Amino acid sequence: MFLDPGYVILILLIALLLLGVPIGYVLGITATVMIVLDPAVMPMIIGLIPFGGANNYLLVAALLFMIAGEVMNQGRIAEKLLAFASSLVGHIRGGLAHVNILTSLFFSEISGTATSDAAAIGSVMIPQMKKRGYSAAFAAAVTSTSATMAIIVPPSLNLILYAYVANASIAELFAAGILPGFLVCFLLLMTAYMIAVVKGFPTEGAFSFARVLDTGKDAALPLTLPILILVGILGGIFTATEAGAVAALWSIVMAALVYRTLNWARFVDTLRIAGKRSAMLMFIVATSTLLGWYLTNQRIPQDIANAILGISENYWVVLLAINVFFLLAGTIVHGTPAILMLVPIFLPLADQLGIDRVHFGLIITINLGIGQQTPPVASVVLITCSIAKISIGKIVPPLMTFIGAMLVALVLVNIFPAISLWLPSVILGS
Amino acid sequence: AQAQVLQINSSLPEGSFAHAFLLEFQERVEAELPSMDVQIFMGNTLGSEEDVLQGLGFGTHHASLSASAVVQINPRTAVFDLPYLFENRDQVQDFAASPAFDMLAEGFEGRGMVLAALWDNGFRVITNSVRPIVTPEDMNGLRIRTPTSRQRVAMFNTLGANATPLSFGEVYSGLDQGVIDGQENPAQIADSARFYEVQDYMSLSNHVYLPTFMLFGEPWLNAQTPEVRETLLRIAAETAPWTFAWGDETDARILEELADKIEINEIDFDAFQAAALPLYDDPLFVDAIGEDMIAVTREVLGLE
Amino acid sequence: MNRLEGAILWLDRLMCRALDVFTIIVAGVLLVLLNYAVFARFILNSSVSWGEELPAHILAMLTFIGAAYLTRTNEHLGFDSFVRILNLGVQRIVLCLNQILMAGFGAMLFWYGGKASLSFTGRTLISVDLPMILFRGAVPLGGALIVLICLVRLVAIIIGRVNPGELLPEGDG
Ligand code: NA
Numbered sequence: 001m002f003l004d005p006g007y008v009i010l011i012l013l014i015a016l017l018l019l020g021v022p023i024g025y026v027l028g029i030t031a032t033v034m035i036v037l038d039p040a041v042m043p044m045i046i047g048l049i050p051f052g053g054a055n056n057y058l059l060v061a062a063l064l065f066m067i068a069g070e071v072m073n074q075g076r077i078a079e080k081l082l083a084f085a086s087s088l089v090g091h092i093r094g095g096l097a098h099v100n101i102l103t104s105l106f107f108s109e110i111s112g113t114a115t116s117d118a119a120a121i122g123s124v125m126i127p128q129m130k131k132r133g134y135s136a137a138f139a140a141a142v143t144s145t146s147a148t149m150a151i152i153v154p155p156s157l158n159l160i161l162y163a164y165v166a167n168a169s170i171a172e173l174f175a176a177g178i179l180p181g182f183l184v185c186f187l188l189l190m191t192a193y194m195i196a197v198v199k200g201f202p203t204e205g206a207f208s209f210a211r212v213l214d215t216g217k218d219a220a221l222p223l224t225l226p227i228l229i230l231v232g233i234l235g236g237i238f239t240a241t242e243a244g245a246v247a248a249l250w251s252i253v254m255a256a257l258v259y260r261t262l263n264w265a266r267f268v269d270t271l272r273i274a275g276k277r278s279a280m281l282m283f284i285v286a287t288s289t290l291l292g293w294y295l296t297n298q299r300i301p302q303d304i305a306n307a308i309l310g311i312s313e314n315y316w317v318v319l320l321a322i323n324v325f326f327l328l329a330g331t332i333v334h335g336t337p338a339i340l341m342l343v344p345i346f347l348p349l350a351d352q353l354g355i356d357r358v359h360f361g362l363i364i365t366i367n368l369g370i371g372q373q374t375p376p377v378a379s380v381v382l383i384t385c386s387i388a389k390i391s392i393g394k395i396v397p398p399l400m401t402f403i404g405a406m407l408v409a410l411v412l413v414n415i416f417p418a419i420s421l422w423l424p425s426v427i428l429g430s
Numbered sequence: 431a432q433a434q435v436l437q438i439n440s441s442l443p444e445g446s447f448a449h450a451f452l453l454e455f456q457e458r459v460e461a462e463l464p465s466m467d468v469q470i471f472m473g474n475t476l477g478s479e480e481d482v483l484q485g486l487g488f489g490t491h492h493a494s495l496s497a498s499a500v501v502q503i504n505p506r507t508a509v510f511d512l513p514y515l516f517e518n519r520d521q522v523q524d525f526a527a528s529p530a531f532d533m534l535a536e537g538f539e540g541r542g543m544v545l546a547a548l549w550d551n552g553f554r555v556i557t558n559s560v561r562p563i564v565t566p567e568d569m570n571g572l573r574i575r576t577p578t579s580r581q582r583v584a585m586f587n588t589l590g591a592n593a594t595p596l597s598f599g600e601v602y603s604g605l606d607q608g609v610i611d612g613q614e615n616p617a618q619i620a621d622s623a624r625f626y627e628v629q630d631y632m633s634l635s636n637h638v639y640l641p642t643f644m645l646f647g648e649p650w651l652n653a654q655t656p657e658v659r660e661t662l663l664r665i666a667a668e669t670a671p672w673t674f675a676w677g678d679e680t681d682a683r684i685l686e687e688l689a690d691k692i693e694i695n696e697i698d699f700d701a702f703q704a705a706a707l708p709l710y711d712d713p714l715f716v717d718a719i720g721e722d723m724i725a726v727t728r729e730v731l732g733l734e
Numbered sequence: 735m736n737r738l739e740g741a742i743l744w745l746d747r748l749m750c751r752a753l754d755v756f757t758i759i760v761a762g763v764l765l766v767l768l769n770y771a772v773f774a775r776f777i778l779n780s781s782v783s784w785g786e787e788l789p790a791h792i793l794a795m796l797t798f799i800g801a802a803y804l805t806r807t808n809e810h811l812g813f814d815s816f817v818r819i820l821n822l823g824v825q826r827i828v829l830c831l832n833q834i835l836m837a838g839f840g841a842m843l844f845w846y847g848g849k850a851s852l853s854f855t856g857r858t859l860i861s862v863d864l865p866m867i868l869f870r871g872a873v874p875l876g877g878a879l880i881v882l883i884c885l886v887r888l889v890a891i892i893i894g895r896v897n898p899g900e901l902l903p904e905g906d907g
């Protein structure tokens with residue numbers, strides 16, 4: 001080969017992506033081109049490896065959590081959580097912003113993707129906030145950034161994928177996500193409060209314990225879901241996949257029998273949506289496994305790790321470099337391909353530096369969560385902008401303030417591994 | 431001359447027995463065949479064991495140090511699922527030097543791969559948090575985690591335990607929370623997975639011995655010169671005794687280190703062998719392994 | 735020519751319907767199987783043997799058949815902003831090229847996936863007596879559907895039956 005295969009792969013990936021080839025195909029076509037051009041590799045591998053990548057029990061969990069999230073979404077469960085959040089924090093200045101953030105935290109314990117979080121909460125909260133005098137940009141920004149908690153707090157599609165790629169324990173990763181999620185929540189609440197004081201946003205009435213109890217009764221049922229998931233997985237009772245199944249079933253029972261918001265047609269629709277999303281995710285998993293196979297075969301991840309360690313072996317310098325890289329990568333690549341493609345490349349590096357794999361998973365997840373908030377690829381922001389009916393340009397100023405808060409959380413999680421690792425060590429003894 | 435690449439796959443992780451054996455093999459091969467570039471891929475990095483084994487036949491993969499998944503290709507290898515078949519590594523090596531090995535190797539013929547040697551993999555021990563297991567009666571009612579293997583489940587249930595298949599990743603917390611009482615694995619895994627933190631007793635049961643299978647793909651092997659082919663197969667066979675000696679020593683060292691962390695005891699092997707013997711005629715085992723293979727094995731090991 | 739077009743449209747509708755039903759059924763089956771596995775483990779107190787292997791294989795089946803379906807409905811994730819700013823003529827050429835590349839990858843999945851599947855003939859899953867080829871066969875089947883879908887589109891773009899913008903991947907959102 002005349003050119004270093006690493007560069008050829010990079011050029012092919014970027015060119016195909018820019019030409020509008022779907023990501024799953026970008027990865028598959030790039031791998032195929034490299035395999036066909038390399039005389040030492042037999043193309044027969046294309047028939048074997050993608051199936052092996054898709055044949056994965058752990059990733060069945062992703063499909064099941066998508067069903068659960070979609071049922072909660074279609075079953076209008078977000079509204080119950082919202083009323084409860086409102087009774088708790090509505091009396092603080094900028095009440096609806098706090099309600100928005102707290103509802104996101106509740107919902108993030110049910111859903112595993114930031115986009116479903118943003119859609120479910122944004123469609124209820126953003127119109128209300130606009131009515132109460134909040135700017136559309138502020139409402140969209142607060143919804144968008146707080147939706148990030150969905151991928152940090154368990155269950156999380158990103159953490160499931162990371163566990164698969166890094167061969168790490170899902171239970172430990174889920175436990176490790178709880179405190180960083182609360183930290184993000186706290187920092188977003190603080191930021192919203194400061195903005196609310198400056199801008200003179202309203203409160204939502206006085207605090208009333210009776211109202212907390214009243215709305216809490218309504219919210220108690222949906223909040224059994226995160227308890228079921230956490231106790232089940234962290235207690236070693238369920239595998240993540242089993243927890244996904246039980247969560248999906250329980251959400252269906254709640255929405256269909258208790259709230260009567262889920263009829264047969266809607267149920268079929270949730271299966272269709274989850275099935276399609278899962279196929280999209282899995283096709284990327286399958287083709288990235290093929291490309292990953294070629295990279296491993298050529299020993300490229302080790303070469304990259306060694307090249308970076310050749311520049312500096314200082315723990316903090318390399319960690320900073322990894323953070324900057326994933327932050328930038330997150331602005332142009334989606335979470336799924338970013339984890340599938342980039343984590344295997346950086347994992348040898350993290351291992352060599354002695355970074356705990358669970359801690360590393362949280363660092364990557366928060367980086368990618370922030371990346372989802374910044375153009376050009378800003379899936380979550382686009383959803384909230386379309387609900388708020390504003391252009392991407394308008395949302396930037398308030399968005400930047402909230403992203404600043406998330407960056408603070410990122411720095412803290414990096415510097416203090418205990419924020420992610422303390423809870424798994426207490427709960428799981430690991 | 432251009433370096434010839436030999437990629438060896440293994441489903442076992444870095445730092446495992448298999449990894450140590452492959453590093454030794456690499457050293458020996460590269461000493462005798464300087465033009466051979468031996469590359470080791472641990473932990474399924476070049477495909478699941480099922481895909482790697484299939485790839486040996488296609489030529490996409492060169493060689494594999496495989497474990498239990500070979501049963502899918504060659505059912506005769508299920509002979510190693512027979513409980514209490516071997517008491518020590520000498521018996522395993524006797525077996526490997528007998529006609530039973532030829533019969534085992536024959537089972538791979540026509541599957542696109544060649545069995546070069548059987549290497550060590552460590553004897554299995556049972557850990558639990560209830561009582562030391564010495565006689566079969568001690569197994570009564572214990573909830574023991576097993577891999578998803580029909581034979582292993584049947585074995586523990588026959589001995590009076592309650593076999594609970596669970597994926598490996600769930601075992602530590604399962605033991606910690608008391609969902610299961612114990613588990614069975616080689617001592618090295620009980621050590622590296624820190625099961626001693628949540629278990630009180632380790633019984634040196636040797637209840638099952640699964641070797642690793644050093645397999646070469648026929649398409650890759652046939653593309654080599656007869657000389658290289660012969661050399662590789664010879665080195666693989668010569669490495670076998672080294673792996674058993676290394677495994678024996680390492681197991682002893684691991685047990686010594688574990689002695690402070692968990693109570694270790696020997697079992698009454700003969701009593702267990704007698705209790706498990708009915709399984710040697712159980713259709714679950716006989717139909718999978720084949721009567722001929724079981725007969726040869728019993729003859730070689732003097733089991734009646 | 736009109737009759738041919740009518741036949742293609744009818745087949746296309748039929749295929750979409752079949753793929754839709756397949757996707758819904760597979761998602762539903764996984765939901766039921768996994769819940770039954772939990773039920774068996776905790777209530778019946780006897781774990782099912784196929785608990786991990788069967789769901790994983792069904793998911794793999796969904797992956798390749800679903801990939802073809804999403805190709806037809808343009809729901810694969812991609813990056814469309816750059817192509818959208820190009821002029822329409824260039825867009826047309828780019829989209830033709832994309833269909834050819836995607837059909838090429840589909841052809842590789844069909845051919846090599848087919849050979850791989852056939853090599854598993856006669857073998858069943860470890861835990862349950864279902865032929866492996868039933869699941870492995872999803873790779874060549876999905877590949878063949880991708881080839882068909884992309885070739886029909888290639889012709890449709892060339893004869894001007896569809897606009898390039900209709901065939902871009904689901905942008906980000
Ligand atoms: Na979540």
Ligand code: NA
Binds near residue numbers: 374
């Ligand atoms: Na972004």
